Amino acid sequence: MNNKIVDIHVHVYPEYLSKKAAERLENRYDIRFVARPCLEDLLESMKSSKISHSIIQPVSTSIGQVKPINDWLVSVVKKYSSKIGAFGTIYPGMSNYRKEIEKIKLGGLSGIKMHPNFQKFFPHEEIMFPIYRELIKNDLWVLFHSGYEIAPIEKIYAEIDSFLILRDRFPQLKIILAHMGGYKVWDEVEDKIIGKEFYLDLSYTMGFLNSDRIKLFIDKHGPDKIFFGSDFPIASVKEQVESFFRLELGKEIDDKILYLNAKKEILES
Numbered sequence: 311m312n313n314k315i316v317d318i319h320v321h322v323y324p325e326y327l328s329k330k331a332a333e334r335l336e337n338r339y340d341i342r343f344v345a346r347p348c349l350e351d352l353l354e355s356m357k358s359s360k361i362s363h364s365i366i367q368p369v370s371t372s373i374g375q376v377k378p379i380n381d382w383l384v385s386v387v388k389k390y391s392s393k394i395g396a397f398g399t400i401y402p403g404m405s406n407y408r409k410e411i412e413k414i415k416l417g418g419l420s421g422i423k424m425h426p427n428f429q430k431f432f433p434h435e436e437i438m439f440p441i442y443r444e445l446i447k448n449d450l451w452v453l454f455h456s457g458y459e460i461a462p463i464e465k466i467y468a469e470i471d472s473f474l475i476l477r478d479r480f481p482q483l484k485i486i487l488a489h490m491g492g493y494k495v496w497d498e499v500e501d502k503i504i505g506k507e508f509y510l511d512l513s514y515t516m517g518f519l520n521s522d523r524i525k526l527f528i529d530k531h532g533p534d535k536i537f538f539g540s541d542f543p544i545a546s547v548k549e550q551v552e553s554f555f556r557l558e559l560g561k562e563i564d565d566k567i568l569y570l571n572a573k574k575e576i577l578e579s
Contacts, residue, residue, distance in 0.1 A: 319539025421451030
């Protein structure tokens with residue numbers, strides 16, 4: 311088994327918030343986490359699953375959450391730089407986005423995570439344009455939640471067509487679409503996203519999208535543009551790693567998706 315695996319999609323919170331966050335999300339989705347969403351449990355999971363590096367993906371649901379989340383993430387990355395990386399967070403329409411993006415860049419974070427369904431914006435909306443321009447200027451990534459949610463919600467903002475409009479409007483923007491292009495909208499992903507200039511991650515995909523189709527997507531999209539992600543603690547990292555190896559893609563492709571792509575594009579960029 312490859313002993314260099316980068317998991318680009320995990321969720322943790324400060325210790326004092328982790329219990330409350332877990333209860334809120336478990337109730338919202340009617341699921342049970344496999345571990346607490348805290349650093350202690352993440353590090354233990356990384357050890358048992360032989361993960362060499364994990365990248366935290368935060369979400370802010372108000373402007374007031376942005377600064378404390380980014381401050382905390384910068385401190386975590388500084389303390390655990392050999393094992394933990396992070397993307398920061400920005401809220402649509404916030405006035406001091408430049409200051410927060412500067413903090414993200416100088417603090418060693420790799421980009422921002424946006425969740426259109428939680429933050430209630432369409433990715434191609436003009437309210438996001440200044441933020442995208444600032445990300446391009448600073449050579450930072452944006453990782454989007456894409457597609458549906460685990461539990462039904464009233465309105466889906468993370469629409470495939472919205473990402474396509476965004477891609478055309480900002481061809482230089484470095485975009486990762488989570489969940490192999492879009493959770494539970496994989497027919498649309500196959501028709502519209504596969505083969506286009508997006509990076510994809512595998513988080514919360516294995517076990518929901520059948521193995522043959524995952525292999526087809528990887529083949530058609532190209533393994534150079536796909537990252538491994540687990541969605542810890544919603545999913546078991548160990549089970550996601552084992553499911554990945556059962557795809558039997560071959561060592562060259564395994565190495566790219568599990569480690570080399572993330573090393574080149576995120577950890578060393």
